[in-house]
Amino acid sequence: AVAIDQTEHCAPCDPSLGCLDGAFSCVDVADQGTYCAATCESDADCPQAYACGATTDGARCLPSPGDKIAYCNVAAGSIFGYEHPIQETAWVRPGQTYELDSRRLGDLAIYCFGGYRDDAGVFTPTVLGVRRHVFAASGVVDDTVDVQLEHQLKRTFRLRLADPPTWPTGLQPPNIVISLDLGADGVIPFSRTYLDAGDHTWLAPRQLAALSGNLHDTSYFFYTTVQADVTGAYPRAYNLVQHVERVVEDRLPVRDGGAWTLEGKQIQRDLYAVYAATGQQAYAVGEDGLLMLFDGVNWTQQSSQTEEDLHAIDGRGGQDIWAVGDRGAVRHWDGVAWHPVDAPLDNYRAVAAATDGEVVVAGDVRVRSYRDAGWRVEGPPSLQDIHGLAAADDGRVLAVGSHGRVFHRAVGGAWSQVPTPRDLDTTLFAAHFDADDALVVVGAGGAVLVGDTFGLRAVDLGTTADLTALAPTADGGLVVVGDFGTVADRGPDGAWVVDEIPDYRSKAHGVFAPADGGPIRVVGSAAFILGPLLHFPIITAPLHEGSLGDTTLSWTWFGGPEGQFSRLRVYPEAGASIWDLIVEGAERQAILPDITSAAGFDALGSGRRRLEVTRVLNERFDIDSYSTRDLSIYRRDSWSTNQSTFYAP
Structure with a gap:
């Protein structure tokens, strides 16, 4: 606060003593302390650089944020x-x-x-x-x-980049353009200075709380650019999201009778995990210590006595439940209330309630177990960076984490690493002990592993979305959820079917399927997803600043979804393109037509040339039937591009 000399404006005060001048009151100015503030009815009643604002003691003159x-x-x-x-x-x-x-x-x-x-x-x-x-x-x-x-303008949008591309030197902060489309009336720009919230999530402050009044028929448009942290403009990836009427995802998906719906629960913070306690009753945990109880009809908030993020929850019925999170946050429900439990300082990301009162937790550093009010470290030093835990009724524990690592703890307490496919180097998020000692593990990039403690094999579901959680269903199957509203169901016959939750543009973090066959419910992020993002093309022939040995152009990419087509354009050092080729999205090679032999015309010529490769995601594109209109960026969902220069002989 800025005080004015010789007055009591913004003079520090003691609430028990008040201010000397009767026109002033000692008011609490949020987290800045208590200060004397004069009564007012409008800005004209306040001195320069002050404005009439609301306080806990009515309208008072407060320092103005500006003109x-x-x-x-x-x-x-x-x-x-x-x-x-x-x-x-x-x-x-x-x-x-x-x-x-x-x-x-x-x-x-x-x-x-x-x-x-x-x-x-x-x-x-x-x-x-x-x-x-x-x-x-x-x-x-x-x-x-x-x-x-x-x-x-009192809402902050949470915007998360879904699976952004990678580059050895890293990425620059994304450029996110937000526009409000008024139709024939034009467009209002809403881009702001964004705040980095971590995990590829960005906060856009001072946005509209709702599209209402004379804006009821408008929609948002998001245009995102991601660029490698290199000198120059390439490589780049772009994403286009149009006709958006809802940016904050405060609805929770429910599947009843085979159909997905979104229930408006007005939960505007991330929920990271859910535990089905009994019947239709469930508990969910999330951002800033958020702890919610579902009673079969409504979600209500309970006190967790912490503002740390809670990442995981598990239990043994409705009277013995454990929730864990950042900075050693551990909470226990005993059927009456949630109680804090002292724990070693760590950021806990997973918990499993094992048999005989044991609780196993996984942090950034190590896996630990808790029994009889004491903690101990579990497993070998390699048992680190674990993201998911599962416990069996006989005391066995499954731990999964980064680099495709899976560990199993036997009944006697001995830990061993479970063999996984050699080329698997992805993060695994969740695990499940299936019938007949079978194991099921899911993770990033659509990873699904099945098998037993002697080894796991990969199952290709045809999706690259991160799969984050799974739960057994009443009919003996499994339901798996993940990014972009992706759902994978394994039926009782073992067959997998991939589906999508309609209109759910967010990331699911947890799922529970009641044992009585009731509605399946999902919890997840409140952030709006910007994506998918096609990963950067890497030009492999001709090499950058190399010579063109033949007329073969080659490129590749690593990770991310597959595009519908790629566009190759060859330019002279200056001027319009010489060649413009369209090839199928799965292709990684194209051959320039031999116009010289066919027509006696050297279209490529000689000298320094520039090759631009653009990968495009447009699910409505048909390689066998398209026009130049289908190449418009307005018809794209995502595209990424890279360039290299070469010398034509």
């Missing part, structure tokens, strides 16, 4: 986030008027962002107003375009 001001602009014509330069006459203070050049003619919208501008000139928007269906005619001055600031 209260708004700017107005004309909605852009492009959904790619371009904003017309702000005209000097477009800045307006309370009680003033603005003036705009319409920039274009015809139907358009005028929008105004209201907020505060600090001494450094940084503007922070807090509210939006939009006047739609304005007709701009040539040479006409319209002085009736009043804009009401009515849409509060």
